[in-house]
Amino acid sequence: MERTEITTIDNWEDVIISKQENTQRANFLYADSTRKYASFSYHPQNRRLIPHKVKVIAESIARFGNCGIIKTRDSVETEGKREVFDGQHTLEACKLLKVPVNFAHFDDVPLRAMIELNKNTTAWKLEDYLQFGVGEGISDYILLDRYIRNNQKPKALGISSLICLLSGSHSSKVFKGMAFRALRPDYADTVISYLHDFSGYIAHWNHTKFIWALCSVVDTEKYSHKHMMSKVRMASDKFKNNSGVEGHKQAIEDMYNYRSRVIVRFV
DSSP states (O other): OOOOOOOOOSOGGGTOOOGGGOSOOOEEEEEEEESOGGGEEEOTTSOOOOHHHHHHHHHHHHHHOOOOOEEEEEOSSSTTOEEEEEOHHHHHHHHHHTOOEEEEEEESOOTTHHHHHHHTSSOOOHHHHHHHHHHTTOHHHHHHHHHHHHOOSSSOOOHHHHHHHHHSOOOSHHHHTTOOOOOOHHHHHHHHHHHHHHTTTOTTTTOHHHHHHHHHHHTTTOOOHHHHHHHHHHHGGGOOOOSHHHHHHHHHHHHHTTTOSSOOOOO
């Protein structure tokens, strides 16, 4: 069988992060194995357990033995406990099978290391980053969480839509880097009120790409919501549900100009 050669990285300076970027760095202390499951605890910002994932890991351990290892640190919340910051599903699988759990214990573990570990294994959803930001007490994430809770009716507004409304950015990269800033809550309130007006006439009023398109139209400063709603009330059946942001912008423009002598261009 032909072997695949693993190449090395030529320039480590491109991939190694400077120590100055994070003054707190984890140190490995020891590794061990135990059946004392009660000696472990979870951090409030651990992701929610997924029963199916626990089952899959348990099946693997039952077949091949436990060759996995969880990562722990001293618990801040509960004195004397080892807090799991990576491997909570493996711990639950070991409990299920009543087999020893292998663990590696560290100190000086930055809380945000939990994000990086999970990004490199099972991808976090935006809701997981939100939960983390709220748990860390970051005011902008707390505000976003409040907006999500307050905008569940008549239909829920998605987290991506609210990130865009509050920050002005479609990109989730900044949000995942815990650098999200809710710079325009007044703008978000205005556009959300527009969306609620649309909700009585079109089914796609809460679709993310429609909301992005509406934001783009509002940002032109040529948009009059009073004028738009007069057209929607007149002929909502002609308000098309196009695909993509540009498609929705065109649909908004077409509706806005329905039976108008003066044509306004948003696209």
